[in-house]
Amino acid sequence: MATQLIQLTGVSKNYRKGRETVRVLDGISLGIDKGDFVGLMGPSGSGKTTLLNLLGGLDKPTEGLVEVDGRVISALSPGALAKWRSSNIGFIFQFYNLLPVLTAARNVALPLLLTSLPASRRKQHVNTALQLVGLTERASHYPRELSGGQEQRVAIARAIVSDPPILLCDEPTGDLDRSTADEIMDLLQRLNRDYGKTIVMVTHDPRAASFAHRVLHLDKGELGAPPEETPGAPGGTSP
Amino acid sequence: MFGWLTQTAALAALNLRSLPRRPGAAAVAMSGIAALTGVFAGVLSMASGFEKTMEGSGQEDVALVLRSGSTAELNSRFSSEQADVIRYAPGIVRDAAGEPRVSSELFWIVNAVGKSSGTEANVALRGIQPAGYALRKGYRLAEGREFTPGRFELIAGRGARNQFAGLEPGQMIRFGKTEWLVTGVFEAGGSVFESELWCDVNVLQSAYQLGSGFQVVRAQVDGAAGRARLEEALDGDQRLAVDVWSEEQFYSEQAEDTTALIRVIGIPISVLMAIGAIFATLNAMYASIAARARELATLRALGFGSLPAALATLLESVALALLGGVLGCAIAWLALNGFQASTLASSFSQVVFNFAVTPDLLAQGVTAALVVGLVGGVFPAVRAAMAPVTVALREL
Numbered sequence: 001m002a003t004q005l006i007q008l009t010g011v012s013k014n015y016r017k018g019r020e021t022v023r024v025l026d027g028i029s030l031g032i033d034k035g036d037f038v039g040l041m042g043p044s045g046s047g048k049t050t051l052l053n054l055l056g057g058l059d060k061p062t063e064g065l066v067e068v069d070g071r072v073i074s075a076l077s078p079g080a081l082a083k084w085r086s087s088n089i090g091f092i093f094q095f096y097n098l099l100p101v102l103t104a105a106r107n108v109a110l111p112l113l114l115t116s117l118p119a120s121r122r123k124q125h126v127n128t129a130l131q132l133v134g135l136t137e138r139a140s141h142y143p144r145e146l147s148g149g150q151e152q153r154v155a156i157a158r159a160i161v162s163d164p165p166i167l168l169c170d171e172p173t174g175d176l177d178r179s180t181a182d183e184i185m186d187l188l189q190r191l192n193r194d195y196g197k198t199i200v201m202v203t204h205d206p207r208a209a210s211f212a213h214r215v216l217h218l219d220k221g222e223l224g225a226p227p228e229e230t231p232g233a234p235g236g237t238s239p
Numbered sequence: 240m241f242g243w244l245t246q247t248a249a250l251a252a253l254n255l256r257s258l259p260r261r262p263g264a265a266a267v268a269m270s271g272i273a274a275l276t277g278v279f280a281g282v283l284s285m286a287s288g289f290e291k292t293m294e295g296s297g298q299e300d301v302a303l304v305l306r307s308g309s310t311a312e313l314n315s316r317f318s319s320e321q322a323d324v325i326r327y328a329p330g331i332v333r334d335a336a337g338e339p340r341v342s343s344e345l346f347w348i349v350n351a352v353g354k355s356s357g358t359e360a361n362v363a364l365r366g367i368q369p370a371g372y373a374l375r376k377g378y379r380l381a382e383g384r385e386f387t388p389g390r391f392e393l394i395a396g397r398g399a400r401n402q403f404a405g406l407e408p409g410q411m412i413r414f415g416k417t418e419w420l421v422t423g424v425f426e427a428g429g430s431v432f433e434s435e436l437w438c439d440v441n442v443l444q445s446a447y448q449l450g451s452g453f454q455v456v457r458a459q460v461d462g463a464a465g466r467a468r469l470e471e472a473l474d475g476d477q478r479l480a481v482d483v484w485s486e487e488q489f490y491s492e493q494a495e496d497t498t499a500l501i502r503v504i505g506i507p508i509s510v511l512m513a514i515g516a517i518f519a520t521l522n523a524m525y526a527s528i529a530a531r532a533r534e535l536a537t538l539r540a541l542g543f544g545s546l547p548a549a550l551a552t553l554l555e556s557v558a559l560a561l562l563g564g565v566l567g568c569a570i571a572w573l574a575l576n577g578f579q580a581s582t583l584a585s586s587f588s589q590v591v592f593n594f595a596v597t598p599d600l601l602a603q604g605v606t607a608a609l610v611v612g613l614v615g616g617v618f619p620a621v622r623a624a625m626a627p628v629t630v631a632l633r634e635l
């Protein structure tokens with residue numbers, strides 16, 4: 001039955017805001033195949049980041065099941081979940097989230113500190129990842145010495161360095177200009193096509209969304225049909 | 240487990256690397272801890288220095304005879320007849336000529352001007368008899384000559400000469416109605432006697448109309464057994480009402496009052512400073528984890544655990560405290576070790592002593608700093624571990 005890599009069944013997420021409970025996700029069921037490239041769109045505050053966090057095991061659903069590769073991750077303990085994340089998920093954030101005190105290479109190496117790989121093998125992996133994103137010659141640069149696009153490519157190298165099957169991207173081009181955004185999208189497409197990464201990407205940008213195999217729309221916590229006509233320049237600016 | 244150890248090490252290294260990015264709060268915490276450590280080590284070194292001086296002063300084989308009930312030389316008193324009875328009592332060691340090794344002494348307080356303070360302070364002017372020199376261990380004339388019996392001459396202890404003006408050999412100094420010639424400077428093994436001025440006891444009696452009596456009789460005895468014999472003999476004598484002390488015990492009891500006072504004042508100050516330092520550390524560590532909330536959340540998203548995050552925060556706090564502690568110790572050591580000070584002792588005269596900043600005290604100072612670091616780091620560490628990743632990731 002488990003032909004799908006990611007399976008959400010009746011997933012809801014509530015947040016408490018003072019006394020009242022806000023239902024951010026409402027009974028979402030969704031399957032994502034291995035090797036799929038899914039775009040996730042929707043207005044600001046519609047729960048896109050929340051959904052991504054549930055997929056990545058950063059948060060747990062109030063109701064429902066999140067299964068990845070046949071495993072119910074929503075039932076794992078926080079410690080087990082952290083370990084699971086380190087080998088299954090690569091996160092890519094809108095603002096890159098690189099550590100400013102580390103060079104590009106050391107930022108990329110961070111996830112490998114969670115493995116038992118010897119130092120020489122770690123270095124190999126880092127070089128491979130940096131090569132893949134085309135930043136070999138920037139290995140010893142600090143984030144402040146890099147452009148936004150370069151920073152995002154370092155972040156992508158960090159996300160793939162331990163070779164996780166799934167990449168979760170939260171508005172990866174949200175802070176980049178158009179041509180840089182295209183470069184990043186090309187890179188993600190390559191990771192999907194040539195390296196078989198399953199990608200779920202939140203975006204506001206229809207251009208970015210066009211790289212996905214399919215696009216899901218989230219509105220008021222529910223997955224729905226796409227809006228009638230997507231305007232050329234969406235106005236959302238949610239982080 | 241190997242995993243969380245390496246994780247902790249990696250996170251701690253990251254924390255330390257980011258220390259210079261937030262110099263403000265870290266510097267405040269560090270200087271608070273340094274000040275605490277410095278004061279703490281300072282107080283302890285003062286007490287231990289004073290103790291060392293006092294405890295080095297007394298000898299086990301010297302007996303001190305004081306009027307019954309007197310705990311200080313100053314409030315003891317004998318007539319010369321009583322002093323003679325004591326002089327020839329059993330238990331006292333005699334020299335080759337058969338003369339008892341005894342010095343009947345007077346302990347008089349005069350005013351001298353402090354070199355650094357410029358204010359008047361009490362200094363002991365002690366009248367001794369010729370046997371008095373040999374009764375002090377390590378007595379040595381360092382400069383000039385000894386006073387001539389029968390003249391208004393005195394010799395100054397090294398500590399007294401250093402602390403007070405007008406005590407160089409050859410100088411005349413006036414105490415009350417009498418002018419004295421300083422003929423020399425003596426050492427006495429770093430003991431409390433180096434804080435005193437010595438003169439001929441008979442000259443002292445006439446200089447200040449003290450009559451023919453004495454305040455204390457010092458006698459060489461044959462160890463504890465000799466002292467016991469002396470005590471027995473004097474106790475049985477109807478003409479006397481005296482206490483016989485071991486000189487060693489007398490001075491260590493005198494030290495206790497003052498060291499207790501130093502500690503009574505110093506320890507609460509240290510405790511207050513420790514509380515201040517803990518709050519500064521708390522503040523610095525909360526600032527540290529707040530400034531790096533998103534970084535920490537990112538690391539947690541990558542798969543770093545919450546226990547390593549907590550331990551690394553604690554390590555950062557302890558490292559901060561260690562730096563502060565070492566700094567404080569270095570300052571205390573550079574500024575205070577061997578620093579000479581004087582304080583009013585329970586003899587009501589100034590005792591000159593050196594601060595003794597020993598490795599032992601430095602270890603205690605650093606331990607105090609580490610305790611502050613641990614206590615100040617615990618709550619921030621718990622917060623670092625408990626902070627929900629998703630919330631911190633949303634913050635910019």
Ligand SMILES: Nc1ncnc2c1ncn2[C@@H]1O[C@H](COP(=O)(O)OP(=O)(O)O)[C@@H](O)[C@H]1O
Pocket residue numbers: 015016017024042043044045046047048049050051238239629630
């Ligand atoms: N920890 C939280 N506590 C309370 N409300 C939250 C929390 N996280 C998110 N929300 C709320 O959930 C809703 C969806 O947030 P989010 O998933 O970030 O939306 P999107 O990414 O689509 O902009 C928002 O209204 C947000 O305020």
Ligand SMILES: [Mg+2]
Pocket residue numbers: 048049050170238239
């Ligand atoms: Mg969002």
